[in-house]
Amino acid sequence: MPARDIYHNNVKNALIKDKWIITHDPLTLKFGKKDLYVDLGARQLLAVQKAESKIAVVIKSFTEKSDVDDLEKALGQYILYQDILIELEPERMLYLAVPNRIFDDLFEEPIGKLLLRNHRLKLITFAPKQEVIKQWIIPS
Template identity: 85%
Template sequence: MLARDIYHNNVKNALIKDKWKITHDLLTLKFGKKDLYIDLGASQLLAAEKAESKIAVEIKSFTGRSDVDDLEKALGQYILYQDILTELEPERVLYLAIANSIFEDLFEEPIGKLLLKNHRLKLITFEPKQEVIKQWITPN
C-alpha cells in the first residue's frame, strides 16, 4: 500500500468544498513497465461551456529535512508527472498542492518567485485545518 501525504484528506475535502468531483483517489499512470501514482484526480463541470475540466493533484507536505530539498524533489516529480500526463491524458492539468504556510515561506521568497516567474508549475494553496483552497496559481 502506498503511503499518503499527511494532507491527503485535507486537500481532497477542500477540492470537494470547491465543487470538484474526485474521480481518482490515486490516479495511476501506466507508462511502459512503470506505474506512477498522482495523489488525486478530479473533474468539474463548467456550466457556461458545457465542458468538463480535469485536473490531477500531487500533494506535498514539505516535512523533510529542508524546504529546499523538499522543493527539489517535488519539482522533479512534478516535471515527470507533467510529461507523462501530456502523453496519456493531455486534457488533464497537473497542480502541486501545498499548505498556504509553505507557499508563504517558499514562494514569497526569491527562489519561489523565480519558479513562478518562469512558469515552472501550477499551484493550489490550502489551509489544512479549515480544509479550504486559498489560491489557484496558474501561470499565463
C-alpha cells in the same frame, strides 16, 4: 502504492468543498512497464462552457528539515508526472498542492517566484485545518 501525504484528506475535502468531483484516489499513470501514482484526479463541470475541466493533484506537506530539499523532490516528481500526463491525458492539468504556510515561506521568496515566473508549475494553496483552497496559482 506509495504512502499518502499527511494532508491527503485535507486537500481531498478542500477540493470537494470547491465543487470538484474526485475521480481517482490515486490517479494511476501507466507508462511503459512502470505505474506511477498521482495523489488525486478530479473533474468539474464548467456549466457556462458545457465542458469539463480535469485536474491531477500532487500533494506535498514539506515536513522535512529543509523546505528547499522538499521543493527539489516535489519539483522532480511534478515534472515527471507532467511529461507523462502530456502523453496520456493532455487535457488534464497538473497542480502541486501545498499548505499556505509553504507558499508564504517558499513561493513568496525569490526561489519560488523564479519557478512561477518560468512557468515551471501550477499551484494550489490550502489551509489544512479548515480544509479549504486558498489560491489557484497559474503562472501567466
